[in-house]
Amino acid sequence: MKKITFILFLLSGIFSAVAQSTCAEPTVLNGAGLYQVEEILGTDVASPICANNGVVTNSPKSEWFSYTPSEDFTVTITTDIDENTPRVDTRFHVYTGSCGSLTCFAGDDDSGVGSNNYSSVDTFIVTANTTYLIAFDNKWTSNGFTFQLLETPYETPPGNPVTFSNMNVSSINSQYNICVVDMNGDFLDDIVGVSSSNIRIHTQNANGTFTMTDYPTTPAENMPSWSLAAGDYNRDGINDLMYGGGSGVTFMKSNESGTGFDQVSFEPYVFCQRTNFIDLNNDGHLDAFSCHDVQPNVYFLNDGTGEFDFYQSNVTPGAISLGIFPSGGNYGSIWIDYDNDGDQDLFIAKCRGGSSGAKFNELHRNNGDGTFTDVSVESNLRDPLQTWSAAWADFDNDGDMDVIVGASSFTDGGHKFMRNNGDGTFTDITEGSGWDTNTSTSIEHIAHDFNNDGFVDVMGGGSKIMYNLGDGTFTAASTGFGVSAVGDLNNDGFLDFQTGNTLRLNNGNSNNWIKLTLQGVESNRNGIGARIEIYGAWGKQIRDARSGEGFEYMSTLNIHFGIGEATAIDQVIVRWPSGVIDTFDNVEINQTLAVVEGGTLSVGDNAFTSFSVYPNPAKDVVTIKSSATSQVVSAEIYDINGKKVLASPVVNDTFSIQSLSTGTYILLAKDSEGTLSTHKLIKQ
Numbered sequence: 001m002k003k004i005t006f007i008l009f010l011l012s013g014i015f016s017a018v019a020q021s022t023c024a025e026p027t028v029l030n031g032a033g034l035y036q037v038e039e040i041l042g043t044d045v046a047s048p049i050c051a052n053n054g055v056v057t058n059s060p061k062s063e064w065f066s067y068t069p070s071e072d073f074t075v076t077i078t079t080d081i082d083e084n085t086p087r088v089d090t091r092f093h094v095y096t097g098s099c100g101s102l103t104c105f106a107g108d109d110d111s112g113v114g115s116n117n118y119s120s121v122d123t124f125i126v127t128a129n130t131t132y133l134i135a136f137d138n139k140w141t142s143n144g145f146t147f148q149l150l151e152t153p154y155e156t157p158p159g160n161p162v163t164f165s166n167m168n169v170s171s172i173n174s175q176y177n178i179c180v181v182d183m184n185g186d187f188l189d190d191i192v193g194v195s196s197s198n199i200r201i202h203t204q205n206a207n208g209t210f211t212m213t214d215y216p217t218t219p220a221e222n223m224p225s226w227s228l229a230a231g232d233y234n235r236d237g238i239n240d241l242m243y244g245g246g247s248g249v250t251f252m253k254s255n256e257s258g259t260g261f262d263q264v265s266f267e268p269y270v271f272c273q274r275t276n277f278i279d280l281n282n283d284g285h286l287d288a289f290s291c292h293d294v295q296p297n298v299y300f301l302n303d304g305t306g307e308f309d310f311y312q313s314n315v316t317p318g319a320i321s322l323g324i325f326p327s328g329g330n331y332g333s334i335w336i337d338y339d340n341d342g343d344q345d346l347f348i349a350k351c352r353g354g355s356s357g358a359k360f361n362e363l364h365r366n367n368g369d370g371t372f373t374d375v376s377v378e379s380n381l382r383d384p385l386q387t388w389s390a391a392w393a394d395f396d397n398d399g400d401m402d403v404i405v406g407a408s409s410f411t412d413g414g415h416k417f418m419r420n421n422g423d424g425t426f427t428d429i430t431e432g433s434g435w436d437t438n439t440s441t442s443i444e445h446i447a448h449d450f451n452n453d454g455f456v457d458v459m460g461g462g463s464k465i466m467y468n469l470g471d472g473t474f475t476a477a478s479t480g481f482g483v484s485a486v487g488d489l490n491n492d493g494f495l496d497f498q499t500g501n502t503l504r505l506n507n508g509n510s511n512n513w514i515k516l517t518l519q520g521v522e523s524n525r526n527g528i529g530a531r532i533e534i535y536g537a538w539g540k541q542i543r544d545a546r547s548g549e550g551f552e553y554m555s556t557l558n559i560h561f562g563i564g565e566a567t568a569i570d571q572v573i574v575r576w577p578s579g580v581i582d583t584f585d586n587v588e589i590n591q592t593l594a595v596v597e598g599g600t601l602s603v604g605d606n607a608f609t610s611f612s613v614y615p616n617p618a619k620d621v622v623t624i625k626s627s628a629t630s631q632v633v634s635a636e637i638y639d640i641n642g643k644k645v646l647a648s649p650v651v652n653d654t655f656s657i658q659s660l661s662t663g664t665y666i667l668l669a670k671d672s673e674g675t676l677s678t679h680k681l682i683k684q
Contacts, residue, residue, distance in 0.1 A: 023099040026064035026133060032151040034083060037063055037136060038144040045137060050093035050107030050482070051120070061142065062135040071128045072154040072478070076439065079147045080112040080119040089118035089140035090147070095133040096480070103500055104482050105132060105463050109139075111409045111441045120147075121410065123439040124462035125154055125478030154478070159467035160511070161477035162451045162494070164504040171212050172501040174200050176223065179554040180487035180498050181230045185237040187517035187592065189487030189556050191498055194228065194243070196220055199252060199261055208490045221265040222250040222272075229548040230557070231277030232525045233286040234306030235644070239526075239557075242288050244272030249290055249298070253306065266310050270298050273331040274389070276548035278344055279524045280320075281370055282577050286524040289322070291333040291348060297323040320371055323348060324362055331443075332389035332551050336544050337531060338379075338401045339424055342575065343368050344529045344544075349387040349405065359384045359412060361405060365424075380426045381405075384412045388443035389551040393456035394542050395447075395468055398422075401544070404435060406445030406460045414438070415460075434466065434474035444483035444550040448495050452511035452562025454538050459483050479504070487556035488515065493590055495560060512589045514569060516559040518545060521597040521638045521666045522578040522678050529577040532559050534587075535570045563589065580678045598666045598678040611669060617682035620658045622667075624650060630671040637681070638666045657683055 021027075021042035029035065045060030069075070079090045094106035105124065112119035118140065126132060136147070174193025183190045183201050191202040191210065197219050202210040222245030229242040238254035241261070248270050252261040271293035280287040285302035292298055296315055299322060300308035311319040323346075332349035339345065343366040350361045363381045364372040376382035386409040395402045400420040407415045415435040418426040430436045440462030450457045455468035463482050466474040484499040493513040494506035514534065518527030530545045543559050563569065569587040574595050576582070582600040587593060611632070613624045624632050635655050637646035645665070648655040660683045667681040 021063050023062075023064050023102075023133065023135070026066040029065050029067040029134070029149060031070070032149050034081075034146055034148050035065075036144070036146050040136060040138045040142045042135075048102065048104055050095065050104035051091045051109040060137060060139075062137040065134040066131055067126075067134060067149070068131045069126045069128055069151070073126050073151040074123060074154045075126050075152075076121065076123045076150040077106075077108075077134065077147060078119070078121040078150070079145055080117065080121050081146060081148050083146035083148075084119060087112055087117050087119045088143065088145040090120045090136060090145055091139045092120050092122075092134060092136045092147075094122070094124065095135070096130065097133075099133075102133065103502065105480075106440070106461065106482065108441055108461075109409070110411060111407070113410045117411060121439065122441060122461060125464050125476065127478065127480055130480075157467065157475035157477050159469050159475050159477070160451050160453055160509055161465065161467055162509055163507045164479060164481075164497070165507055167503040167505055169202065169210065169501050169503060171200075172202060172498070174198070176225075176228065177498065177500055178224065178485055178552055179228050179230060179241070180485040180489065181239060181554055181557055182517075183230075183239050187558060187594065188491055189489055189558065191489070192230070192241070192554075194220075194224055194241070196223065199241070204489065204491070206491070215260045217252060217261050218263045220250050220252070220263060222246075222248045226272050227275045227548070227552045228554045229275040229277050229288070230554050231286050231288075231528060231547045233277065233288065233302055233308075235285075235525045237525070242275045242277065242290075244275035244290055246271055248272070249275070249288075249300070251288070251308070264308070266300075266308075268298070268310060268312070269295075271295070274333040274548055274551055276333055276335055276546070277526070277528055278335045278547070279529055279577055282343065282529075284520070284522055284524060284578065286526065286528065289333060289335075289346075291323070291331060293330050297333070321374075322346060322364060322372060324374065332387070334390060334392055334549055335529070335546055336392045336401050337529075338363070338392075338403075338420060339365065340400055340531075341366075341368065342531070342579070343577070344546075346372065347381070347390060347392065347403070349390045351386055351388055351408065359386055361385065361387065361390075375424065379424060380428070381418065383416060385414075385416060386412045389445045389549075391445040391447035391458045391460070391549075392544075393447035393458075395419075395456055396472065397455065397470075397539055397541055399540055399542060401542075402426075404445060404447070404458055406458075407441050408443050409441060410439075429472060433472055434476070438462075438466065438474075438476065440464070442483060444552065446483060446486065446550040446553075446555070448486055448555075448560065449562040450495055450506065451509060452494060452513045452564065454511075454541065454562050454564040454566070483550065483553070485553040485555050488558065488560070491592075493560075495556075510565070512563045512566060514561050514563065514572070514587065514589060515592045516561075516572070516574070517592060517594050518557075518559065518574070519594070519596045520576065520578075522580060522668045523576045523597055526557055527574075527576065527595075527597070528557070531575040533571075533573040533575070534561055534563070535572075536563060536568060537566045538563060558592075578678065596666070598680060611671075611677040611679070613667065613669075613679050613681065616679075617684045618657060619684045621654050621656055622681065623654050624667075624669050625653050626671045630673040632669050632671045634670050636668040638668065639663070657681075
């Protein structure tokens with residue numbers, strides 16, 4: 001067995017020990033100190049992969065250590081120290097659990113400070129008397145090096161942090177368990193597991209239990225080895241899945257009977273990174289986007305029947321530009337409305353730029369006409385920071401989206417907190433915010449209000465949540481686990497995590513909340529791209545409905561707000577991608593508000609005053625006219641669940657609704673100029 005010398009700077013002097021190099025027999029670390037690893041010769045690889053670079057070598061080896069702190073500490077593990085001169089390219093992983101059922105807790109690949117410094121650094125919060133397993137692997141080197149473990153006493157921060165309880169569900173054991181989203185249209189978050197020939201869904205029941213169902217599929221040509229996204233692109237009320245693999249994209253589309261999924265794969269090579277569902281051309285049909293690692297980004301346009309056409313930016317004739325050519329995507333794409341103009345813009349968190357070596361992050365403004373403009377420079381977001389994902393939210397509750405660009409390495413600088421100035425530009429307010437002293441890196445950075453205090457928090461590296469104190473500063477509190485899929489897994493209004501087969505259930509606090517579910521009619525059925533606003537004693541909060549954040553995981557499509565100690569919500573406004581606006585006054589707190597597009601329009605009211613509809617209520621025939629010079633040419637009728645039940649041409653300003661059952665519907669009318677109008681319609 002290989003010997004490893006430990007150099008411990010303790011009061012009693014310097015000691016040495018013999019290392020055990022396997023997970024089952026790790027060498028025990030005796031607290032803070034310097035540890036000399038002579039060579040990596042262990043026989044078992046660190047798995048799962050916790051560090052930034054999620055791959056292993058052809059002949060993987062690791063050296064394993066165990067660490068049990070005597071009290072709560074903020075711990076740093078680093079190889080970026082003078083004992084390694086020159087610096088060594090290392091990678092390590094930190095786990096909780098036991099061999100065979102390990103859970104990622106922390107880890108790092110190349111966060112050493114300075115150019116061409118590929119040493120490893122990560123800072124995280126540990127809990128007293130909990131054992132952590134640490135593995136250094138030979139991804140980059142098997143040679144010897146020194147690492148340092150630093151301990152600082154941890155104090156619970158202000159900001160009303162929450163705690164989490166663990167619930168194990170052993171049947172969550174698919175190959176990829178990275179998705180929490182409602183799948184069956186009841187708006188309770190379900191747990192989705194993916195294997196090569198199976199989709200396993202744990203459907204959440206109203207009583208807090210789960211029902212497991214397997215849906216066999218044909219063997220997937222591409223697995224979600226890099227990311228997964230969900231959205232209902234065929235508008236049947238069941239969410240479909242998008243697998244982002246290392247060689248291409250595979251969709252699993254719900255079948256016509258609603259009893260399973262049909263595979264749809266595309267031949268072109270795509271080294272997928274972040275995947276998203278988004279209505280790119282705002283035609284009411286959900287499209288898909290994949291950030292390409294080494295070539296121009298790709299997207300899939302929905303033809304309106306639930307079928308996709310493949311496009312590659314700057315390559316396919318007629319394709320729009322979605323990323324700087326020829327550098328590729330790499331890595332974290334996210335769609336947000338940063339300029340408050342009602343359409344979705346694209347930000348790409350850039351790790352590298354292929355052969356050009358460029359690492360500049362990119363912001364692409366949606367021009368509203370099917371084109372995009374790169375505004376990275378003028379917005380002040382063209383930054384060389386090495387990052388895999390960015391957390392976007394209105395962190396200061398002033399009505400526009402700010403961004404925390406999360407570092408995956410400190411090679412080109414640390415985290416950046418950029419405030420939206422409301423004029424298309426951003427100001428760096430990192431200094432003094434808590435992000436300047438956060439030394440934890442991660443490929444995942446996600447934004448949610450985890451403690452329901454009305455300010456959006458961020459989870460990234462170090463197994464901690466950075467809690468937003470509402471004054472431009474953040475403070476860290478330990479979670480005991482890393483970033484994973486987020487949703488409300490017991491329907492109590494507080495956001496939970498699903499990490500492997502363990503549910504991390506939020507224990508909550510006394511803060512109040514509201515949750516919204518969206519059903520698009522004229523817009524895409526998920527309402528992805530909608531802007532949601534709530535007003536009350538706190539002022540204003542906003543959210544954008546989106547599919548795909550962070551880097552890998554797919555989290556809930558439901559819209560969640562915390563409102564702190566407030567006991568009333570004055571108004572809720574949903575601004576749909578179509579332009580329809582639904583407004584709710586004096587909304588009750590601590591509830592789920594189900595919103596159907598156009599559902600708050602009064603009888604006879606419509607979203608475009610140039611149209612008139614009569615009679616309403618109606619029995620057989622409806623007349624619809626435009627006061628403009630154009631003529632109404634078509635009408636579509638949707639039930640309150642967003643399902644299309646009638647499509648009819650409009651002849652001489654009339655169409656028949658005789659075939660409809662008695663009830664309330666949403667009418668979508670279009671005139672010869674392409675203008676759309678949404679109306680509530682009652683059939684007698």
